[in-house]
Structures are given as C-alpha cells and as structure tokens.
Amino acid sequence: MSSESEDRKIVCKYLTYRYKNAEGIFRTIRLPLVNIYLKSPTADTETIALLDTGATKTLLPLEYAQILSLQYLTDDKGNLLKIETVGAGGTFYCLLALLQKLCVKKKTKSFCTLTNIRVLVPAKEGVIPYVILGRDYVFNRFDITFHENRQKVTFTKA
Numbered sequence: 001m002s003s004e005s006e007d008r009k010i011v012c013k014y015l016t017y018r019y020k021n022a023e024g025i026f027r028t029i030r031l032p033l034v035n036i037y038l039k040s041p042t043a044d045t046e047t048i049a050l051l052d053t054g055a056t057k058t059l060l061p062l063e064y065a066q067i068l069s070l071q072y073l074t075d076d077k078g079n080l081l082k083i084e085t086v087g088a089g090g091t092f093y094c095l096l097a098l099l100q101k102l103c104v105k106k107k108t109k110s111f112c113t114l115t116n117i118r119v120l121v122p123a124k125e126g127v128i129p130y131v132i133l134g135r136d137y138v139f140n141r142f143d144i145t146f147h148e149n150r151q152k153v154t155f156t157k158a
Helices: 003-007 062-067
Strands: 009-020 026-039 044-051 080-089 090-106 109-121 131-132 144-147 153-155
Touching: 026 131, 026 153, 044 062, 062 109, 080 109, 109 153
Parallel strands: 044 131
Antiparallel strands: 009 026, 009 153, 026 044, 026 090, 080 090, 090 109, 144 153
8 A cells, every 4th residue: 555545545454342221231332533632722631532423523521621721602692592402411502613623643644634613512511421523524524434344444535
C-alpha cells in the first residue's frame, strides 16, 4: 500500500464491553469510537468520540463544553438558542455552540481537521457519555465502512 493511500485512510477499533442487564443476563456492547482532539480559543483536550450513523448532528457533552469554555450562540435578542433534541435516551434540550477545531486523529497525527463547527451541547450534565460525531460534518467528508464482524471502522477521504 502506498503512503498516499495510507494518508487517505484510517482504521479504528470498536470499544467492546460487557454488562449485566436487569434480568442478570450478560450482554456485549460494541461501539465504533475514534480518537479526537478538541480546541477552543482558551483550551484544548483529547478524548474519544462515538461515530453515530443515526445522529444528524454532532453533540458535545456539557462537561467538555465547560472544559473548553465554549460560548453559546444566541438569537437576535440575546437569548440562548435552545434546541429540543431526540436521542436514544429520550428528548432533551441542547444549547448551540461554536467549536473552533475538531480533529479526527490517526495515531499521533491529525487525519482530518474540521474548523468552526456548530455543536449541540446538552443543557444538563450526564445526558450523553461521549462526543457524538453525526452526519452533519464527518459523514459528508468520508466514505465510512463498518466492519461489524472484525469490530473495525474505516474512514476513507472522499
């Protein structure tokens, strides 16, 4: 494989864990996660993000918005924009914020850098456990292949 094609593709492993449900039966969860870097004008951090085919928007847990000291967008009258959002856990309200930079990482280097992106931030802590990469930014920049049996996901630059 040439270095050019390697620079156009990353392969990420799924996070796999087991839990016991209410009936006492063990279940296995497999989640496609990627390493990311987040930056605001005042702070930065690295974390993991869930690649969510069902999410139309990118979401950032409130805890990360606080770490990054994100500013929330307002309407013409200065009111915070509150957006009703529906997720796997039900309906919740989000605020809209502008994130300076989100990088999908390939080992220690940036594979893709998204700048000045709008993210939804739940108004309450603990609503979402991960950054959620939705269809609004990531899915329209990559061909994404999920390899469920091998527990891997491949991003190829379009």
